[in-house]
Amino acid sequence: MRSSSLWTASPKESRPVNIMLLYLVFILLISAVELSIDCPELCMCNAPDSIFCNNRKSTSVPHVPVTTQHLYIFHNNIPTLSQDDFRDLGELVTLDLSQNVLAEVPDRVFESLSKLKNLDLSTNSITHISKESFYGLVQLERLYLQGNRIQSIHWEAFEGLEMLLELKLQGNLLTSLPSLYFPSLLLLDLSHNYIPTLGHSDLHTPNLEALKLVSLGLTSVDEDVIGSMKNLHELDLSGNKLIEVPQALRQDSLKGLIKLSLASNPLLELRIKEFQKLVSLQELDLSGLNLQGFSDGFFESFPRLMHLTVAENPLNCQCPLAWFPIWLKEKEVKLKKPQITRCHFPLVNAGKMLSELEYKDFGCAPTTTEYIGFVKGNTFAPQIPTTPPDMIHTKAIPPPLPPSEETISSKTDNYPIHPEHPVSPSSSREENEQHFCPPNICLNGATCTLDSLGFVSCSCPSGISGLFCENELEDPEPQQPSTTKVPSVAPAMPSKPDAITSLHVTSTSIHLDLHHFIETRPNIRGIRLTYRNLSGPDRRPIILSLPTSYPEYTLRGLRPNCTYSVCASPLGEKNIVKSNSSIESGSCTEARTEGVLVTSVQPQVNGHTSISSTLITALAVLALVLGLAVMVGTLICLRRKRRANAGMELELGPADPDPTELDSIKSCLDNGVNGTLPLKQPEKDFCQTSQLPLLFQQNGHLDYESPLMQGQCPSNNNLASLKPSYF
Incomplete structure (x- = not known):
């Protein structure tokens, strides 16, 4: 009876708990109101940490709350940047400034963004990258500079970007490169520049997975450049001036090329x-x-x-x-x-x-x-x-080949067939036909x-x-189908006219085909891509934003031997959140990544996953209430015990504590109020990994040629220290 009475609190003792709960609810309501008030004009603030200010046609960077983590300002008319635009945004993780009219990247303009991981400056008018253009971006993982007019890059412009995973420089006016020293780089795209020679001193990227060298004017490929990349999965040499297959393709280092x-x-x-x-x-x-x-x-x-x-x-x-x-x-x-x-x-x-x-x-x-x-x-x-x-x-x-009438007839009556030499054109005819x-x-x-x-x-x-x-140009008038002609077998098409499909899958990537999805929506302004791991303990969706100009997309940095669900929906439409915390809308497909033989690699999840504000609020309130309950219960237990001991000492003098009472108090501390708190469960091994992702790590990304995306898990199957990549 004594132990049960320990949990009976008087009205005076429970009053502080009620006041604390009311105060917490009030703070949450105030935060929601502030979120709606702080949203800039002509912007969308659907999530508490993400703001979309695309297609505003404004010439200035909008003022956003200091808690903003993902800021998308693409397709505006911003001509220049200053340090004041980002001075207080220390929590920013993703910044998309693509499709503006920027002519330069001022020195140290991003100095205050020490947590920035994704920076998209594509499709602007930038002509030069200076030494301090990216000063202070020590955590940067993805840098997109494609579609500009860059003619030169300072040889120290990329110093300090040791965490970089993806670098895109395609579609510029480069004729040479600084020495690119990126120990963690997974994707490098130099296509559509004029760089006719690439030497071993130009690229120090030992862990590169994808190398794109389209239309550079290459006449040969350095064997040392390719030989130093032991983890190369994708190599694109199209549109160059190669007159023979490069000897570099005969190296053992390319046994993993996909x-x-x-x-x-x-x-x-x-x-x-x-x-x-x-x-x-x-x-x-x-x-x-x-x-x-x-x-x-x-x-x-x-x-x-x-x-x-x-x-x-x-x-x-x-x-x-x-x-x-x-x-x-x-x-x-x-x-x-x-x-x-x-x-x-x-x-x-x-x-x-x-x-x-x-x-x-x-x-x-x-x-x-x-x-x-x-x-x-x-x-x-x-x-x-x-x-x-x-x-x-x-x-x-x-x-x-010669016409069929030159072949020798095989019809005979009773005589054996004598083989004859086939008729061949004369030497003079062969000589003339060369011209x-x-x-x-x-x-x-x-x-x-x-x-x-x-x-x-x-x-x-x-x-x-x-x-x-x-x-031939087809007749605009539809032709009537023939009733006698047997139709030929057409290539296999998706079951739905707007379906998305996976073209090929590796142990760490899924290549998606979005052609049909885009063609069936002529007025679509972007694609919201949602994927989640169905085989792991954390099935929360990861949301990306893609442009419609690239109908094929590769998800990288996935876990081996896992089934992934991938869904596409038009950008801007409201997603439907189901009870299993997944976001399902539009067209979906499933694909399973391949397994790997080496299982000693321990992938790490690094980044931020976008979850709803309701779930965050509920978990915060629950954790606070349970913590307060444990503290109140502990205080009540100690107070009742002291009172009982004080009464016993007055009558019988000091006595040793009862072991049963100590066990009861320890049980209160271990299991919470009335022992209802769940015990910690042992971790399980999912997807051939020995490390689970943290609960509150978040992910999110936007790219306009290929979206900016947050880190997942290492896409390199051989090195545990690498961070993931998406492309």
């Missing part, structure tokens, strides 16, 4: 031995290389290939290439850009999509019947390869010209387009 693009290079030939080290390749782009076809077995070096692009090549759809569509179906390799992957030879197949052809359409020689006594046997005529099996020429296009276009290469009546290197160009007539004039 995506490779050699498109639109003047390569002379492709050899199988040049790709034998790329055993993990999943996506290969060989479009625009002037290829007529591939030798049988050319793709055996890529056992994991999932996506292949061979568009804008003058394919010779005759019997030597008949194996190719069959191989695509058997290996379940997806042929990308099928609409512009068309045949150019022979004339019967010219202009047809390769994906629509069947084996019989390649004109393989029919079977011949041989009589040996009274036994009949069917055999196929052997095919003579035009190129060695390990080599594909890409420089000049040879003429098509003329191959027949039938330019379609629809186009004019063909051949340069000194053997490259073909076609001058298309009016109403015709395409590299080889293969595309």
